[in-house]
Structures are given as structure tokens and as C-alpha cells.
Amino acid sequence: MSFDKAIASGKEHRKQYRGAKAFDAYCRNHGGCSWCAENRQYANIKAKQKADAAVDEYLEQQDTKDEKRLIICQISQI
Numbered sequence: 001m002s003f004d005k006a007i008a009s010g011k012e013h014r015k016q017y018r019g020a021k022a023f024d025a026y027c028r029n030h031g032g033c034s035w036c037a038e039n040r041q042y043a044n045i046k047a048k049q050k051a052d053a054a055v056d057e058y059l060e061q062q063d064t065k066d067e068k069r070l071i072i073c074q075i076s077q078i
């Protein structure tokens with residue numbers, strides 16, 4: 001008996017997949033569909049971008065500090 005007939009008979013409690021889930025096997029809960037994964041993990045992606053930006057900003061500050069230290073050392077050697 002097919003799934004459709006089982007639903008029609010009332011013996012099956014599950015529902016047919018609708019929308020993208022009907023034709024894409026990866027478009028399920030916790031699935032690999034990139035579209036749905038991005039929607040699901042929106043806050044995590046934004047938090048990661050924010051953390052990466054903070055790390056970049058910190059490294060840039062460190063670079064400028066190191067450059068200033070080098071210049072000060074070079075000046076003091078002269």
C-alpha cells in the first residue's frame with residue numbers, strides 16, 4: 001500500500017511533505033539544505049561574523065602597536 005493510500009484510509013498519521021521538502025531529500029529538519037540551514041543558524045552566523053570582526057580589529061591594533069614599538073626602538077638606537 002502506498003503512502004497516499006495509507007493516509008486516505010486514515011491508518012497513517014504522518015503527513016505528506018509540502019513545499020521544498022516534497023522534492024528535496026536534504027530539505028528536512030537538521031538537514032543539509034543550505035537555504036534552510038542559513039535560516040536556522042542566522043543568529044549563529046551573525047555572532048561568528050561579529051567575533052571574527054572583533055578578532056581582526058584586535059589584531060590590527062596589535063599590528064599598529066608592534067609597528068609603533070619598532071619605530072620607537074629604531075629611534076632609540078639612532
Ligand SMILES: [Zn+2]
Nearest residue numbers: 027033035036
Ligand atoms: Zn531547505
